[in-house]
Amino acid sequence: MEIVRLAPKHLPAFLTLAAGEGWISDHWEFAFLLEAFPDGCFAGLRAGEPVAFITSVKYGTSGWIGNLLVRPDQRRQGFGRLLMERARAALAAAGAETVWLTASAAGKPLYETLGFTEIDRVGRWCGRGRGANFHLADESLSLAEMAAVDLAGWGDRRERLLATLRLRGALARGERGFLLAQQWPLGIQFGPWCGHDETEAALLFGRALVGIDTDTPVFLDVPERNEVASLLVRAADFTLRGWNSLMYAGQRPDYRPALVYALASTGGMG
Structure with missing residues (x-):
């Protein structure tokens, strides 16, 4: 999988995958993330086609990771872990000492292996x-x-x-x-x-x-x-x-x- 910076041209595929997961996402959210922290938002490509996404944003000394999406037919190949590592590296390079995310029951075990701890449920x-x-x-x-x-x-x-x-x-x-x-x-x-x-x-x-x-x-x-x-x-x-679990690392x-x-x-x- 090739990992590239998330760009407006990826929006249709991003929104389609988000809707398939039952998530509430919109154009304004995508635009906000790309403007606020473009260095931490990525798309994963297979044969030039976007099949996975991750977004992140930084506030002061903390950051949030959200919208980790992998197309169903591309799952269980380690793409989610690769994107998580890229987003966390970008946040760390920008000075984030704490990283937050919310996790579904299905996603929580992956995040625990990456060092995230539940602090609350939402x-x-x-x-x-x-x-x-x-x-x-x-x-x-x-x-x-x-x-x-x-x-x-x-x-x-x-x-x-x-x-x-x-x-x-x-x-x-x-x-x-x-x-x-x-x-x-x-x-x-x-x-x-x-x-x-x-x-x-x-x-x-x-x-x-x-x-x-x-x-x-x-x-x-x-x-x-x-x-x-x-x-x-x-x-x-x-x-x-x-x-969902509210989790943090760092x-x-x-x-x-x-x-x-x-x-x-x-x-x-x-």
């Missing part, structure tokens, strides 16, 4: 809005304020990601936290949702739900170790659709799950 919860129409108020909050709250939960500064997501979503803010609602073709994603106060976090969740009509699907990725978030989604009649991160109510993205960016 549940995909799905429900519906509780309002009459989409009218979630878009409230002002500076990027610096958002980054400070996000830093408290994840232990690193992620302004580039937050700035991109802020342009895509509507924001509900509090004195010590915020919730961002992002529009996707299949519904509304809540995330990032984070904060220092449990009561305020519950109020943000309730305000966001009544800002979305009852016919609109809502989904979010909740850390299992945030017990308050799990209680809130259950109380709102959300259904758990499945689990230096143990300053991760505080009690402050992280929902992840910022669908897994590949944090």
Whole structure:
């Protein structure tokens, strides 16, 4: 397999493979990753045709690996391991001391052999809005304020990601936290949702739900170790659709799950 830098011409094959896995990926995510950390995004070619992909992105002294995709007929040949090694080498060369990823049950054993350790599990919860129409108020909050709250939960500064997501979503803010609602073709994603106060976090969740009509699907990725978030989604009649492992390699991160109510993205960016 020839490994090359991921490029816009690979997007159709990338999205096709992602859709086949049931992943939520879009053009904006692909563009963000290529702009934010092009040195860590690769395609694997066989006879000039892309058959495997990996993306990564760096925030401060940490990085995320996401979107490891291998075409079904090309699996069990070591391509995933090769791409992982390339992405991790790129992150290390850029100064990343901690590397994150989310893993399915099928992928977790591979990542464990590569030195990754589970630090939490992330549940995909799905429900519906509780309002009459989409009218979630878009409230002002500076990027610096958002980054400070996000830093408290994840232990690193992620302004580039937050700035991109802020342009895509509507924001509900509090004195010590915020919730961002992002529009996707299949519904509304809540995330990032984070904060220092449990009561305020519950109020943000309730305000966001009544800002979305009852016919609109809502989904979010909740850390299992945030017990308050799990209680809130259950109380709102959300259904758990499945689990992924939240894993890291390298230096143990300053991760505080009690402050992280929902992840910022669908897994590949944090």
